Amino acid sequence: MVVSDEDTDDRARADEGTDAFYSALETLEQPLVTASRYGQLRDLSQAAAEDHLQRLTDDGVVERVDVSTDPVVWYPSAWQRLTERERVILFPERRQLVVDEPAQFTRAQLSQFAHLVDTTGSGAYMYEIRREDVWQAPYDSFEELLATVRDVVPERSEHLEDWMEEQWKRANQFTLRTHDDGYVVLEAASADLMGNVARQELDGDQLRAPISETESWVAEDSVAEVKRLLYEAGYPVRDERDLETGEDLPLDLHLDLREYQHEWVSQFLETNSGVLVGPPGSGKTVAAMGILAAIEGETLILVPGRELAGQWRDELLAHTTLSADQVGEYHGGTKEVRPVTIATYRTAGMDRHRQLFDSREWGLIVYDEVHHIPADVHRRSADLQTRHRLGLSSTPVREDDRETEIYTLIGPPIGTDWDALFDAGFVAEPEVEIRYVPWADEDVQNEYVSAEGHERRQLAASNPAKREEIRHLLSRHPEEKALVFVEYLDQGREIAADLDVPFINGEMPHHRRQKLFERFRTGDLTTLVVSRVGDEGIDLPDAELAVVASGLGGSRRQGAQRAGRTMRPTGRARMYVLATRGTREEEFARRRMRHLSEKGVKVTDRDAETVDDEG
Secondary structure, three states: OOOOHHHHHHHHHHHHHHHHHHHHHHHHOOOOEEHHHHHHHHOOOHHHHHHHHHHHHHOOOEEEEEOOOOOEEEEEHHHHHHHHOOOEEEEOOOOEEEEEOOOHHHHHHHOOOOEEEEEOOOOEEEEEOOHHHHHOOOOOOHHHHHHHHHHHOOOOOHHHHHHHHHHHHHOOOEEEEEOOOOOEEEEEOOHHHHHHHHHHHOOOOOEEEEEEOOEEEEOHHHHHHHHHHHHHOOOOEEEOOOOOOOOEOOOOEOOOOOHHHHHHHHHHHHHOEEEEEOOOOOOHHHHHHHHHHHHOEOEEEEEOOHHHHHHHHHHHHHHEOOOHHHEEEEOOOOEOOOOEEEEEHHHHHOHHHHHHHHOOOEEEEEEEOHHHOOOHHHHHHHHOOEEEEEEEEOOOOOOOOOOHHHHHHOOOEEOOOHHHHHHHOOOOOEEEEEEEEOOOOHHHHHHHHHOOHHHHHHHHHOOOHHHHHHHHHHHHOOOOOEEEEOOOHHHHHHHHHHHOOOEEOOOOOHHHHHHHHHHHHHOOOOEEEEOHHHOOOOOOOOOOEEEEOOOOOOOHHHHHHHHHOOOOOOOOEEEEEEEEOOOOHHHHHHHHHHHHHHOOOOEEEEEOOOOOOOO
């Protein structure tokens, strides 16, 4: 057989392409890659990267998988047999799945319709399919949802599929709309639903009078309550009211949106309401400004605290054509109502201020850190009238089992799975490690054993041995900007004194906090110790290292927020969680980090390095 020069050249090009592909995987330290990330690594356009990967697919070098609504991923053909051995066990009666060491694209698919319940050290993941997972699944039809389910689940279950179809139908049975005479109407898909569901669950304070067999007049101040009660009864309500659009507010955006941010904006404009859910650093604020520019209506932005109000104002003035006299703040320090007004939740919910916000016709209301909405004082702000409602949060999770109210009061979730953004290189995936710290000495341990309740938790959280571990961790990363999170003020002061760095807490004056945060942003300060005040509402975009010294009894949301301080568009970042060995902190740490595991973040654990366990 004669081998031509042309054949030799083709083979050389194929070998070169294979080498480039494997080099990309080695650089990423991951077994798969998206076209976007591959193009970034090889300095290729998106189209050129896709062409290159497709040629490798045609040559049998790589395999491709389309992860439904997420990007296509490529991985070596030699590894396909490993993914084929990925075991998925279905328990249809309990609507649970156990997956043995799922690949990233499998986790991405599962996150579209299931909720992560638990993980084990051996790599098993347990998922549960809840009714709200089906209601909120990001698909235009049940057939599309079912196709993803069948991609993941190896065996068909008529029982499960029928139940999921029933839940899908339930999400489309009730609609709120505006009558020609201006009042709100609840419309049911059938007379049976109106009579046996709506009029049974709702009373005369919520439904004023029947209009027809399928329609009822809704009391003006009970819209949110109607949505909540029907949601709890198993029937989420579509809100298609003709609400106020507000005065026109022309503006342009000075930033270019990423492709997925454009998709977020488009999805929001289709529904007029929703919650953007994405990891910190994915640009939810930028997408929100894109929505504001698309709507061009007067806007109310609600935030947890004054720090975040000031940051919103700075971002709007820096990245849009809005002028300083068009953007106002309304809170304890300043009270300005402008075409774009930024207010705190607490102020907007107070009766003496609420009339002011109610009297204005808003084209858009933005709820930043939207997990604040279900709190009783803040829920009043959800009744403010507007045509468009936008929530923002990386972690719309609450510990009081009321997280579903977020989607009831604001709108359905909109967002890309975290894995997709990690794989595409838009957001740096943090490395999260739990470290188990032994007691500093027997005296401290004995004090813990004899204590009870809150005192016991505080002793475990404030274990002096953690201070030595913190010094060690910071010494390992001397060039990285670091945040140390604490729960207790005394512990924070001690750690700050050890490190000779500032301690930011609720007792510190507002202007002093702002000055320290600014020094941290610019790099003048490289380490801060932060109490609960730093868990949200404060933008610390350049943190590369986070150490959680205490606060493990806090919420899953706090765990994600603290990791989020290191989750930004460039570089790798680390988060260390310190838990005292032999206390409930161990379980708290694993439980609180589970929310990150669900989002595709890899969480590992090990013993502390600096203290010998002499007990």
